[in-house]
Amino acid sequence: MNEKENLIDRLYQSADADPGILGDPEVAYVVLNHNTVVGMNGDDGLEVEVDERTDGIEAFMEVKEGAVIRKQVHLCFGMIPKEGVQNILMNVNVKRNARISVLAHCVFPNAVDVQHIMDAKIHIADGAEYTYLERHVHSPEGGIKVYPKAKGELGKKARFKTEFELIKGRVGLIDIDYETVCREHCVLEMTSRISGTEDDIIQIKEVGHLNGESARGALTTRIAVRRRAQASVYNKLTANAPFARGHVDCKEIVQEEATAATTPVVEVNHPKAHITHEAAIGSVDAKQPETLMSRGLSEDEAVELIIDGLLS
């Protein structure tokens, strides 16, 4: 095993993922360690270009018109070193009627003083579909700051589903800033699931604009904070066209000295549009742990199971 293969192996193992998947020649992937490309594979319908720059990485991912990428594309943005800044500019262009699903592992197993900065521009053309699942695995030290930022534009009948998950290791500081604009008949789903502890700080800003007729959107946030962790969520969905439909849903479980705040903003600018929201912050409903405790689980085990479910 050469040095690059060894790095890929270490990053994937830290993410509890199987690096063997990258051995499949039909699986497209890009693996970064810090600001260096350590592995890459393309696909006929997919063009990937990565420029290593002095201050980071700029990546271009384009799915050709009508192309359907059958196998999930793997991205791994990681850092084995304890310190450093990973700076990624990401340009995604999913052309008309193309379809792609991406699983991104963001792995920082040894982070003591690490920054991960992601700035993505996403264009999903008419009838195209883009699914992006981002799973973070952080070190237990909490010495990491994560700044994921994305601007998305969806064409007619486009679909964009994104899930952000950070439930392993310490959050450190996370500051999510996503904004997406949707045209006619498109579907937007943005979901975040984060577990914070100690003095972690979680800040989420997710905004969706349903500008086209019959556009649909759902913003979902699930957060659990304990110890002294703090969470602040700002979810905004606007409906600006007839038959636009949307829902904002935020649940935060707060334990010990942790704090959480949520601001769901729904804005309707057309009489035939409709948006709903629900937000719940607090401890777990007493009936839930007591149900599990009445089967023999301790209170801590019961709450752990409930939170695991909420974040699953």
Added chain:
Amino acid sequence: MGVLEVKNLSLALNGKKILDDLSIDFWEGHVHALVGPNGAGKSTFAATIMGLTGYKNFSGDILFQNKSIKGLSVDERARKGITLAWQEPARFEGLKVKDFIGATVKNKEAEKIKDYLSKAGLDPDRSIARVVDRTLSGGERKKLELASMLAVKPKVALLDEPDSGIDVESLERIFDAVNVLKGNGTTVILITHSVTVLEQAEHAFLMCCGKLIEKGTAEKISRYFKGKCIPCDHKNEPEDVVSEAGE
């Protein structure tokens, strides 16, 4: 022989007496029914036996296998063998059925969990991967609670209103599961105001306004329940108080 014995149990919530000097002896391995109209204190009784939040400040004593469980927490009582199925079972967002049941048992094999689901009247193949959230109907959640009860093999199983929100066919499956519990040697306590449920029991206790009015065979109590208790002269008002306490 009594496995669970309640001695002079009284409980007040928000200044109102909900349980009033109750003394009841539940026989090991038998199916009992605790019947009475709405507001009689039946669910409060179950919550007090289980030691739920808000139901601990009672007078009298609760003996399990001749030892007081008064100071024990919910999970300590459960580990001794007492368990409860709620009238309105909780929902758990994201928690899968297999994990809900698997969390409480040593043998977490899918086939074993499917067996419990099947015995509780659920389609095991369809149910095991489902989530214990709002996508399950009230009836399905009640059956799931029974499945989880079967899994932990309790010594005492309290079933609060097992027929509420249940269609006739499903109720038969629930009665089947009660028979499985009995077959395993579990002492079953059916909390109900339904004669159909009462008829599943061997022994019954009639409650009204927190008091024990009558006890005897299910047949005897059924006659009494039908003839005298409905309509009842007593004002049964504590329901709101119980709701406030978290029932």
